[in-house]
Amino acid sequence: MTNFITVENEVKTYGQGANAVTANQDINFTIEPGELTIILGASGAGKSTLLNVLGGMDSLTSGTVKVNGVELGDLDQRGLTTYRRKQVGFVFQFYNLVQNLTTVENVELASEIADDAMDAVTALTAVGLEKRANNFPAQLSGGEQQRVAIARAIAKNPDLLLADEPTGALDYHTGKKILQLFQDFSHKSGKNVIIVTHNSLIQSMADHVIEIADGRVKSDSRNETPTPVAQLEW
Numbered sequence: 001m002t003n004f005i006t007v008e009n010e011v012k013t014y015g016q017g018a019n020a021v022t023a024n025q026d027i028n029f030t031i032e033p034g035e036l037t038i039i040l041g042a043s044g045a046g047k048s049t050l051l052n053v054l055g056g057m058d059s060l061t062s063g064t065v066k067v068n069g070v071e072l073g074d075l076d077q078r079g080l081t082t083y084r085r086k087q088v089g090f091v092f093q094f095y096n097l098v099q100n101l102t103t104v105e106n107v108e109l110a111s112e113i114a115d116d117a118m119d120a121v122t123a124l125t126a127v128g129l130e131k132r133a134n135n136f137p138a139q140l141s142g143g144e145q146q147r148v149a150i151a152r153a154i155a156k157n158p159d160l161l162l163a164d165e166p167t168g169a170l171d172y173h174t175g176k177k178i179l180q181l182f183q184d185f186s187h188k189s190g191k192n193v194i195i196v197t198h199n200s201l202i203q204s205m206a207d208h209v210i211e212i213a214d215g216r217v218k219s220d221s222r223n224e225t226p227t228p229v230a231q232l233e234w
């Protein structure tokens with residue numbers, strides 16, 4: 001099977017000279033199509049940096065990052081913007097919804113820019129929020145807002161869905177529902193999901209776990225039988 005993602009000798013340094021911080025130092029791994037991957041690590045380990053590089057939000061300093069045949073290091077700013085728009089869905093810890101647009105309009109923002117988009121109401125239905133289509137974000141709970149953010153990301157029908165601490169602002173039960181949506185999305189659609197977290201207790205739900213420490217890969221392992229989210233305890 002060809003790899004969906006190949007990362008070779010990836011380095012990301014912020015700043016220059018005495019102020020330089022190397023957040024990713026010689027990172028190497030591959031991800032196969034359809035895997036749900038968890039990137040684990042302590043605060044400051046370099047996880048968000050890696051996610052930003054994979055999502056084309058930040059350029060790499062050196063090395064090779066290839067996603068679905070696209071070599072990200074070869075893209076200029078314009079190329080990276082197109083890559084982000086067409087191929088990547090993002091979910092952040094604090095939802096990042098547009099407050100003066102309704103739920104369905106927030107989802108349409110994403111579906112309008114993608115080539116192979118899902119209908120916005122279909123995406124809202126997938127996260128169980130079709131009845132809230134005409135509400136504004138402030139009228140929804142935190143968990144519901146995160147579900148809108150996931151609907152927005154999956155509406156693009158992205159090859160790659162990236163989530164940075166997506167349950168960080170949610171209570172336990174709501175967090176579980178959110179993780180279930182990610183597991184369903186990757187296993188039902190065969191798409192790739194990468195979740196960045198410091199919570200090692202959720203790692204058994206993943207097909208693939210990459211642990212980062214001090215900007216390097218500390219361990220890289222695969223679960224043959226990932227735990228269904230409903231059975232996870234943390």
Ligand SMILES: Nc1ncnc2c1ncn2[C@@H]1O[C@H](COP(=O)(O)OP(=O)(O)OP(=O)(O)O)[C@@H](O)[C@H]1O
Nearest residue numbers: 014021023041042043044045046047048049050198
């Ligand atoms: N834009 C930036 N400019 C300078 N240094 C940065 C920048 N972004 C991140 N860093 C540094 O790079 C290192 C890794 O940060 P990163 O955010 O990738 O870690 P993380 O594992 O995601 O941490 P957290 O879980 O706390 O978000 C840290 O030392 C951080 O201070």
